[in-house]
Amino acid sequence: MGGRNLFFAAVISFSTALITYNIIISANASLKQGFPGESSVDPIIRMPTDAARKGRRRRLFHTAVTASDSVYNTWQCRVMYYWFKQQKLRNPSSDMGGFTRVLHSGKPDRFMDEIPTFVAQPLPDGVDQGYIVLNRPWAFVQWLQQANIEEDYIFMSEPDHLLVKPIPNLSRDGLAAAFPFFYIEPKKFEKILRKFFPEDRGPITNIDPIGNSPVILRKDALKKIAPTWMNVSLAMKKDPEADKAFGWVLEMYAYAVASALHDVGNILHKDFMIQPPWDTAIGKSYIIHYTYGCDYDLQGKMTPGKIGEWRFDKRSYYDWPPRNLSLPPPGVPESVVTLVKMVNEATANIPNWGS
Template sequence: MYYWYKKKKDLPGSDMGKFTRILHSGDPDNLMDEIPTVVVDPLPERLDRGYVVLNRPWAFVQWLDKVKIEEEYILMAEPDHIFLKPLPNLVHEGYPAAFPFFYIKPSEHVKIIRKFFPEEKGPVTSIDPIGNSPVIIKKDLLEKIAPTWMNVSLKMKHDPETDNTFGWVLEMYAYAVASALHGVQHILYREFMLQPPWDLETGNKFILHYTYGCDYNMKGVLTYGKVGEWRFDKRSYLDGPPPRNLSLPPPGVPESVVTLVKMVNEATANIPNWDTAEKMKTNSS
């Protein structure tokens, strides 16, 4: 992510400002000298109930409180985001910009949503189908939303019905609800991001999100849910970074997946000491 941020930041059409990695482990790590980083505290022990993403809103609350942020607007993004082209400020007339997720459906969970978004706050349809990332938002708006986002996340996680229903996207629902509680609605930009292998072409998109595994047979046919003869899945590299020069997918695989692997390969080829990181992985295994 950081490699492609640096390549796109100063190109024509970019409104990209400074970069900050928010590290919510409470301790510095081995990337501190490479990526601008702010270390914040994790939630108190066991408060996240094994759901590490619950630390995210708390991390933003701390960051906004402890750091003097020069920019007026903030992009919230994730480590598995790759910038395909320079990113302009998509905020319009004060409305934040967000990507609509097909699986965030507040209107299908009215009973649960009303536990956190009472009727006097308005219709459930005023809650956007989004998470906090990617989002571009004015700093002063995020300063208002972030504490509410944290509190709603914790309340949702500690409500068994909500926790069981929303699962791993609970924190996304919490951001959407928190925004609506403050009367904030987002402009929904489908061009903001694509997600291989379901999105086949990079097209006009700004960000490539490699959250899903990409599994194919050697005929270029998707075998999702089954390990493919060719695969790229970030979960294969939980113990260390991917090697340089990953094999390209076979003919017939969508352009979005080919682009993903090519961009990963370019980054790993140019990031200093990547070989050392790979050796460290090998020696520790």
């Protein structure tokens, strides 16, 4: 019990001085993504309607996207920012405030004038052990401490998010708004998670099935969570059992734990975003998250696990994707068609694409 208390005292400290830079990590996390299954996460809260939002005071949020300086990350950021601007123009009275790309390369790049950018320092060499996502919480710690952020709320997004409509501030009553991921399973991994979330902190169900994105929450809450998120991420990566169990979603588990340690509850919005090709209709969702490859034959039939005669997969483009990508064949779902059309519109209108 004494060891747990010492760990808990460390991870909830707000000072970045507690972040240990000299951690030697022995295991690499797999970054390979699998195919999703069915999800049954509760509670699910209905999205607020336009009618319900009329007449209320605007609660502006600042959109933040962490990124490396790779071409792969950069082209996604440029497309994402294009659609952020388009949706903000479509509803100037929305809750969408400013935008920042939090660039954790440690140096400016040539897109600073195109995308509002804060340059954060990366983790020291070797600390991420090839799991570059560990730079995300550390980048947020720096940004929150050093930047002048006018809005009271933060929307944490990602480069591979396409905004399909203006996003309202979905958080309320002190609760954050988050998307429930079927593969974040605190109950399944309770034994491991108790190393980082002691029993005296409450039931394991206090840990919500979320990552850090998409999440909308109060800025002051994120300032408390971010250093803990950083420390828990490093501690999990150092722990062979946690590293093996959580793999490429380790940093997501760390955020969920940090949020619970600071008693920040989350309203789980199943319709916050869709993930093609598994989600076929856009419906009431606000975001297309194109993390999975979309493979189809020429008759419009999906070929999961097999490269299709027609495909769109962001991992096919570690260099700049060409303009005017081929559209899917007839019969492919709306979500995939919309995804490709949105990428094409962005690349057609972004100056100096591919350079």
